[in-house]
Amino acid sequence: MSEERKEEGKALTDEEVEAAPPADAEREAKLKAAAEARAARAAAKEKADAEAAEAEPPKPKPPSPKQPELDAIIALLKREVADEAVEDAYVNELNGDMPTVIVNNTHWRAAAELLKRHKQLQFDYLRNVSGVDYETHMEVVYHMVSLSSKREAAVKVKTEREDSSVYSATPVWATANWNEREIYDLLGIDFPGHPDLRRIMMPDDWVGHPLRKDYEPLDSEV
Amino acid sequence: MIRTEELLLNVGPQHPSTHGVFRIVVKLDGEVITEATPVMGYLHRGTEKIAENLNFTQIIPYTDRMDYVSAMTNNYVLVHAVETMMGLEVPLRAEFLRLIVMELQRVASHLVWWGTYLLDIGAMSPFLYAFRDREIIIDLFNELCGARLTYNYMRVGGVKWDAPPGWMDKVRDFIPYMENKLQEYDNLVSGNEIFLARIKGIGQYDAATAIDYGLSGANLRCTGVDWDLRKAEPYSLYNQFEFDVPLGKKGDCYDRYRIRMEEIRQSLRILKQALQQFPEGGETMGKVPRVIRPPAGEVYVRIESPRGEIGCHIVSKGKAEPYRLKFRRPSFVNLQILPKLLVGETMTNLITILGGIDIVVGEVDC
């Protein structure tokens, strides 16, 4: 839309207006206020730190309300799939206590089936699939939710950086289809079992996978 | 023996009804589609890659350009994700402003859909009516933040601009106006026999398929699955308001049409309540550190955009820039079902079904 360009132009001028230096008196007052605020903040922080330091040793944090959910998932995975299927598990407090399980790559296929079909879990709705390049390894994150119980979970599958491959979840959740293609395209993770693994965003003859951290852009100036 | 050849037809990327630069390669037997392969990426700008080198405030304008028909909700999902990570409090006034602009945006977005969908079906006039009414919303946004489409309005911790004097009254006036116009639209189009014959029973699927394909928004609710994130997993202030989630039964284009029309009404209802409860004074920016550095960790946050569940997955290493930023774009996910729906349909229904899914190519390709 041509309108967009116009908008950008407008936005620029707005920022310029903002950046214009205010009158001197006003400016001094502002600087002073800012300095005061900074001092106050520092003081508050010190105090908070001190309090935290005091409070830290006595009691560990109360377990998250979602801990039982996580435990149930782990138990099921261990019982139904394999003991070593769960590599690690934790509750992601940043994300509203999202139960997060790291599933062993070799057991992912069976685990996916279980997560979707088991009566206790029923993660029937796959919300999102992301691939992350951690420089030491690759990770595919599946965010899923059960529409009936509204329970959520994140499942991560790790793989090596070279020849990375994760079993495709497309036969289990059709949602994964294009998401996995996108990850394959942008991060170069192979998904064996995927019905149609081709590049999706980049041209077919593109070299490299742009979202990898070691990707060299065609034109580094851009 | 008579041999008939299949016709390989490239629909798009410059076809009038693909709503941008989307392309489908269809195999036709007569006018019946035997195979459809969507091809995308013509609008891929690498937003996720660009974002890795920008701080969070700088990323906001990029979200505007994903779903450019509904930029406000895109703004919100990003700032909401960062706020969730940092545990930031957003002032009530700012949160109200956000909610009001998001609902206005939903109305505007559905109006664009309504107009273009009717245009796809072959009726020209509704398009212009829809754009007339959308224009009012766009003008409201313009007054609020100086941009008509790419607003860059929200910030981590609040919103950039407070409502100018008199703005709320204009929104208040808009609600009854729009309600009237909706009635007019229903009179004009919703009962038209030709229109109904074109969309009833077309592009039908059941709830299980919809869930399997991860559809969201009206595409999911048309099958009767009660899943609106504003109700199911309330964010912002949505649990303070009364509104209904319209549901379909058959899962065809007609249900999707009805749901979207009804959603405009419900949005107006939310707006009415929001305007009543709008706090008199107060800040529009919360207490936010000067450099926004979310703690190390990751978060997946989702909200209900007009097109469905838009999600934001941030992996942070405690820096000002995200380590990895992934958007779950509803248009992209919803579009996956298209090849399945198209087999056995005619060329004409291709347009009806594609329009019914309601995609924005900026969001499909990101």
Add this chain to the structure above:
Amino acid sequence: MPPWLNESLTWGNALVLFLWAVVFLFIVLGFVTYAIYFERKVIGWMQLRIGPNRVGPLGLFQTVADILKLLLKEDTIPRKADRLLFVLAPVLAYIPAFSVLAVLPYTQKLYFADLNVGLLYYVALSGISTLAIVLGGWASNNKYALLGGMRSAAQMISYEVPLVISVVGVILLSGSLNLRDIVMAQDGGWFWNWNFLPQIVGFAVFVIAAVSELNRTPFDLPEAESELVAGYHVEYSGFRFAFFMLSEYVYVYAIAALTTVLFLGGWHAPAPFLDFVPGIIWFLLKFAFIVFFLFWIRATFPRIRVDQLMSLGWKVLLPVSLLNVFLTAAYLELFIKR
């Protein structure tokens, strides 16, 4: 003109006839120019727009400018197109469109050819345009054009049948195929003597089939913009495209005139006391109303689907028009024995 037509052909009256044809061509071109202007204005108003208003006073020269632009455009023929047919198609579309006008009477005295099978002539010639559209679609070597051409063929053939059968009732009532006689038979002083009331079923079928014959919304499938980009004339530009456009609007002229003649009483006034107004004015008013009606429909309706179009044609319009013929015949036989 009629006397000349019956004389033996000499160089002199051939020239006169030719000149008349040229004059008439310009009248028709003038109609097309302002029909397009009118359409754009009317639809513009219906859609809250202004319509053309830049070229000339009130934008009156907009279409003239458009035609000039089309004429000056580079003439392109796709490399893989079938050259001969590609060039032939627009001509073939236009000739029958113009030829059918010959039999249309405007008033008691103003008419060109007084053919005793006028209606048959009209129907037979207008069918040729279908051929042109199919040819154009095929010769362009473009898939969209081909689909448009095929759709057009299917549509025109299916709608020609009910169109013809729907007017059989009118023919039965007036006992003639001559269009002038048909108008004459509707003379009763009042508007309820016009055929559209006694033949209301036939009239409805005729209007629907006629809109479909014109390829106009809601039956504009051959050029369905949102599906087939532009249908059969995708590859045409410049004056070749202008010819397709022209023949489309000439058919609007023809159908509007034909409907007036067949169903709306031609040049007759709606009531005896309005007789002081010249017949040509009545004709033009009715004619203009039908043209407006076509534009009005275009601004209101969405497009019908191709399979629905077919079933409407064969399963609804055809039986209804047949029934109409049967009822009319029965009525004539039982009550009005001649």
